[in-house]
Amino acid sequence: MEREFTPQEKPEAAGDAPQGMGTLALAPWEGPAILLVDLDAFFASVEQLDHPGWRGKPVIVGGDADRHGVVSTASYEARAFGVHSAMPSSTARRLCPQAIWTRGHFDRYREVSNAIMGILRDETPHVQQVSIDEAFLDVSPTAVNREHPVDIAARIQRRVEELGVTCSVGVGTSKTVAKIASDMDKPRGLTVVYPGGERDFLAPLPVRAMSGIGAAAEEKLRARGIRTLGQLADAGEEALVRLFGKNGRTMHVRALGGDDAPVEADDEVKSVSNEMTFAVDLTTREDVEAALATIAAKVGRRLRRKGLAGRTLSVRVRFADRSVRSVQRQLPRPTDDELAYTPILYRMVRELWHPGTPVRLLGVGMSGFADGRAVQESLFPVEEVAPSPDDVEPAVADAGKRRGLIAATDAVKDRFGETAVRFGRELRGEDNTTGSASKNPADYK
DNA sequence: TCTGGGGTCCTAGGACCC
DNA sequence: TCTGGGGTCCTAGGACCC
Numbered sequence: 076m077e078r079e080f081t082p083q084e085k086p087e088a089a090g091d092a093p094q095g096m097g098t099l100a101l102a103p104w105e106g107p108a109i110l111l112v113d114l115d116a117f118f119a120s121v122e123q124l125d126h127p128g129w130r131g132k133p134v135i136v137g138g139d140a141d142r143h144g145v146v147s148t149a150s151y152e153a154r155a156f157g158v159h160s161a162m163p164s165s166t167a168r169r170l171c172p173q174a175i176w177t178r179g180h181f182d183r184y185r186e187v188s189n190a191i192m193g194i195l196r197d198e199t200p201h202v203q204q205v206s207i208d209e210a211f212l213d214v215s216p217t218a219v220n221r222e223h224p225v226d227i228a229a230r231i232q233r234r235v236e237e238l239g240v241t242c243s244v245g246v247g248t249s250k251t252v253a254k255i256a257s258d259m260d261k262p263r264g265l266t267v268v269y270p271g272g273e274r275d276f277l278a279p280l281p282v283r284a285m286s287g288i289g290a291a292a293e294e295k296l297r298a299r300g301i302r303t304l305g306q307l308a309d310a311g312e313e314a315l316v317r318l319f320g321k322n323g324r325t326m327h328v329r330a331l332g333g334d335d336a337p338v339e340a341d342d343e344v345k346s347v348s349n350e351m352t353f354a355v356d357l358t359t360r361e362d363v364e365a366a367l368a369t370i371a372a373k374v375g376r377r378l379r380r381k382g383l384a385g386r387t388l389s390v391r392v393r394f395a396d397r398s399v400r401s402v403q404r405q406l407p408r409p410t411d412d413e414l415a416y417t418p419i420l421y422r423m424v425r426e427l428w429h430p431g432t433p434v435r436l437l438g439v440g441m442s443g444f445a446d447g448r449a450v451q452e453s454l455f456p457v458e459e460v461a462p463s464p465d466d467v468e469p470a471v472a473d474a475g476k477r478r479g480l481i482a483a484t485d486a487v488k489d490r491f492g493e494t495a496v497r498f499g500r501e502l503r504g505e506d507n508t509t510g511s512a513s514k515n516p517a518d519y520k
Numbered sequence: 521t522c523t524g525g526g527g528t529c530c531t532a533g534g535a536c537c538c
Numbered sequence: 539t540c541t542g543g544g545g546t547c548c549t550a551g552g553a554c555c556c
Contacts, residue, residue, distance in 0.1 A: 138524060145524045147556095160556080163522045206527095206556045289554050320531070322553095350525055387548090397523080403549065438525085 101223050106270050108224035109338060110212040111245045111253040112195060112231060114188075115262035117208035118179055119150035121187050124239040125180075133158070133174040140164035142354040143435075147179060151262060187240065194234045198227060203338045211250055213338040225267055232265065248273060249334040255284050273332025278305030285329060292319065292326075304330045344383060348440030349373045356395050356433035363434060367420050368413075370439045375413030376485060378441060384409035387443030388416055390423045393436035400427045409445060414477050416441075 114120070118136040123129045133153035138144020144164040156171035167174070188207045195202045201213035214224045228244040235242045243264040245256030252273050256266040268276045282288050282296050282304060295318055301307055307315075307330040315323030328334055349370045357363050367390070378384065389403035402423045410416055420439060428434060 141521075143521080143524075145522090147524080161523075164524095165521065166523090209556075287554070291553060322530075344527095345529095346527070348526065352524060399551080401550065405548070436524085440527095 101225050102269060104216060104224055104270065107213070107215045107248050107335075109247055109250050109253040110214055110224065110228050110231070111250070111257040112210050112212065112228075112235075113243050113245075113257045113261070114191065114208035114235070115241045115243055116148055116150050116154075117188075117240065118148035118184055119153070120240040121184055122175075122177055122180070123150060124187075125183065129175055133171050135164075135167055135171070135174045135176050136179045137164050137167070137176070138178070139354075140168045143352050149174075187238065190238055191235055191240075191242075194231065194238075198231060201338050203340055204342075211253065211338045225265070228265055228267075232263070247276075249329075249332065250336050250338065251285065251329040251334040252276065252332060254286055255280065258284065274305075274308065277330060277332055278303060278308065280304045282307055285326070287322070287326065287329070295319075344381060344444065346440055346442035347374055347377050347381065347383065347385070348389075348438060349377070350391065350436055350438035352393075352436045353434070356435055357437075358431055358433050360430045363424060363428065363430075363437065364421055366437050367424060367439065368417050370437060371413040371417045371420055374439050374441055375411055375416075375481075376488065378411035379481070379485065383441075383444050384411040385441035385443045386410075387441065388419060388423070389438075389440040389442070390420055390427065391436070391438035391440070392424065392427045392434055393438075395433040395435050397435070402426050403440075405443070409443070411441075412477065412481060414481065 119134045122134050122136060123132075131152065132150075133156060134150040135146055135153050135158060136148045137146040140163075146158060146160055146162045146164060146167050148160060149158040149162075149167070153167075153171050153174050156174075158167045158171050158174070184207060192202070192204055192210060195210055195212055199212050199214055203211040205211065212227075214222075214227045216222070216224070224246050228246050232242060232244060241263045243257050243261045243266075245253040245258070245266050245268075247253040247256050247268040248270050252268050255277070256268050257264070259266045277285075281302060283293050285304060285307075288296075296302070296307065299310075299314075299318075301310055307326065310327065312324060312327045315327050317323070319326060325334075351366060351370055353366070357366060386406050386409045387403055388406055389401060391399060391401045393399050404419065404423060406416065406419070424437075
């Protein structure tokens with residue numbers, strides 16, 4: 076039986092194909108071939124894998140409804156009730172009161188993700204992981220390997236399903252097209268856009284379908300009568316550059332289907348940060364500083380675990396009206412030691428906030444790493460980091476003592492968890508936070 | 521009880537140097 | 539002591555992604 080896929084036709088997912096993908100004659104593929112593999116409702120799927128009693132039922136991974144929490148991932152059974160990612164948990168609870176809720180088990184998600192990424196790297200070394208549940212693959216036919224990209228995609232779907240979760244795959248000549256294709260049919264979809272079919276595939280889609288166009292860009296475009304990617308492709312590039320800067324050119328190229336961004340592994344970490352949203356706004360200096368110390372300790376610990384030391388320290392404050400202010404400072408030397416930089420955070424936050432003003436969220440970030448890779452000597456003496464003697468914790472100003480203290484508490488946290496040990500000034504404001512999940516790949520490596 | 525937490529990248533203005 | 543321009547670093551804010 077001879078069969079060709081039209082550009083937008085969707086072959087059945089691997090598990091549904093009655094005679095198996097290998098028996099279909101695929102139209103030949105010329106030129107670049109990019110896959111985007113997207114794990115379906117990943118966190119919720121892992122929960123259902125690990126809890127057989129939850130299969131077939133609505134499952135929601137997310138923060139508490141009564142603490143400003145939002146949905147991280149909803150199973151497809153929960154999505155049938157209108158629940159989706161980033162929805163306030165209070166809304167989700169109203170839409171689907173019978174859902175099974177969990178705050179998530181992130182070590183487990185990382186474990187399953189790593190196994191799947193292993194499968195992808197087994198298929199090709201050209202893998203770019205973009206999050207815990209997504210990766211681009213370059214599977215362009217070469218002189219040595221003529222295997223058809225669609226066959227590779229179908230085999231990946233089968234191999235992933237053997238681990239107990241499913242994925243959707245988009246196949247195209249560019250990252251833009253592969254990504255949009257993967258979104259067209261979920262779960263377990265396999266959507267193929269053949270070379271030459273890009274413009275017809277993209278033209279009818281709303282501009283928001285394209286990665287990089289969010290609410291603000293959509294609104295700007297709508298105000299100029301541009302609603303679809305076809306209209307975006309027809310728009311003058313000069314006008315787009317005036318509107319969006321150099322990103323306007325990128326948007327135009329992508330809408331034309333001509334994006335040639337390479338698939339490249341990018342595992343250099345550029346920043347490490349931690350934020351807390353409080354169920355009850357903070358108003359006193361004591362509470363704000365206690366929370367900052369707790370957040371700073373988490374950042375410090377993650378820096379040490381990754382072997383990173385940074386020079387750029389930042390603080391973010393979100394107020395009750397959701398407005399945000401931030402400050403950043405260059406430190407004299409890179410550090411991974413919160414005992415050295417927490418006192419600096421206290422001074423920085425005073426530039427943004429005065430006692431009495433309700434604080435909804437606090438965040439601490441570190442960036443400015445030497446090269447994004449591990450550093451050998453990561454604990455610098457505190458007096459070389461703190462800009463002034465006031466910033467040194469008197470009790471721990473001795474560098475050797477501090478190093479020992481940090482190492483000891485890290486060891487206890489390794490054994491008993493993050494909340495096992497806290498320094499004195501971290502103790503207030505406990506259990507006043509939302510708790511949620513990151514999908515950033517840097518946290519899962 | 522409206523809207524989390526972890527990231528990346530871009531922009532625009534100012535300081536500073538050559 | 540009249541003047542511009544380029545490069546780089548730094549800072550605050552914002553858009554966007556998963």
